[in-house]
Amino acid sequence: MDRQVDLVIIGAGPAGMAAALYGSRAGLSTVMIDASAPGGKLLKTYQIENYPGVGTVSGPDLAMQMYQQSIAFGAEFLYGEVVEVTQDKKVRLADGTVLEAKAVIIGTGAREKEMGIPNEAEAIGHGESFCAVCDGAFFRNKDVVVIGGGNSALEEAQFLTRFASHVTIVIRRDVFRGSVKAQKEVEENEKISVIYHHIPKEVVLTDGKVSGIVLENVQTKEQQTLACQGIFPFIGQVPETSFVKDLGILNERGYVIANEQLETAVKGIYVAGDCKEKDLRQVVTATADGVIAATNAFHAITGM
Known part of the structure; x- marks a missing residue:
């Protein structure tokens, strides 16, 4: 099954959910894909005390709040494993599904080492x-x-x-x-x-x-x-980026390299969250990345 959408977001952690919120709220047809339940590492975090405006909250509770908000403006959650993203922004899933996107945001995070x-x-x-x-x-x-x-x-x-x-x-x-x-x-x-x-x-x-x-x-x-x-x-992480290894956008450790607009060297492909090469990896920085990437994708797609 091939589909055409404006924005495909790979990963439904804090970065992906924030991107889905901003992309769909801006009017983009938005699909968020993950092979697991929405929430990313929030689902494995007992308690969070440093997410601004929320106070102390359990990771799963914050994940559910984020997910409900992320789909409130029409974004679709699609369960599946992405196996490849091409230069022309075709997103291939393990089940054979292909999504043709005008912009792609990589927000797959990192797994424990x-x-x-x-x-x-x-x-x-x-x-x-x-x-x-x-x-x-x-x-x-x-x-x-x-x-x-x-x-x-x-x-x-x-x-x-x-x-x-x-x-x-x-x-x-x-x-x-x-x-x-x-x-x-x-x-x-x-x-x-x-x-x-x-x-x-x-x-x-x-x-x-x-x-x-x-x-x-x-x-x-x-x-x-x-x-x-x-x-x-708990000795570090390995980025989940093997599906874009042939695009020339990864550093030697497998993290995605991007500019200040969070766009990679492949036009129209952006990155957000823990799989990005950066110094600080927190829930709040992941959501900020998602917002920046989705906003810049919107401008690129609409020309506004």
Whole structure:
């Protein structure tokens, strides 16, 4: 099935939903595509305190509010996996659907990075998880390990204390990268301990399930095995941009490069959110990207 629309938005996270709101409200026929439920990483975020004007809100609640508003002016949500975007802005889906667009916004975000150590592939889904909000309840009264020292790691560790007997945070440095507030909360939580100057080297499995993790001291190279039933790595992200790898718009890390108007080197193809090359990745910056990209797409399409 081939269709012609004004604006195709790939990704229904905060960036995509903001773009859908602005594009459709401006009168563009707008289709927003995602292979998962609308919300992106909001669906995996327990609590948000820094989205202006909202106050403290759960990620899923904010996602639902954004989604309802994003389709209020006629934007269509289409469930599907995009496998290719061409130079002439044809968007191909895995089911054979092709959308011909006047403008495309890439807002697919980024997925969590794996540790890349022995036994990890077997451990994923059997004790290793990338979402404490999704899977935390499965680790009730168990010992778990969080890998990473940024805000995500600290916040997820805090959430896990609602279920786990104990949470150990492992970082390779001697200081956290997360906010002062998050650090203070972790330090004051009796159910959390921290192992500094260590990196994960191997997942230990027993009967196909996580039973521990081998850690290495980055200074002495000495190793220790820490018993645990769950591992949660929060060590960075990988952009979800493989479907545009042939367009010449990605940097060496796979992030999309764009100008101040958020337009890529391919005229009519824009980017918004976490898959864009930039320094700060937050919900509020993603929505701002979506607004800028959709507004510039509108001007390009209409000539206004």
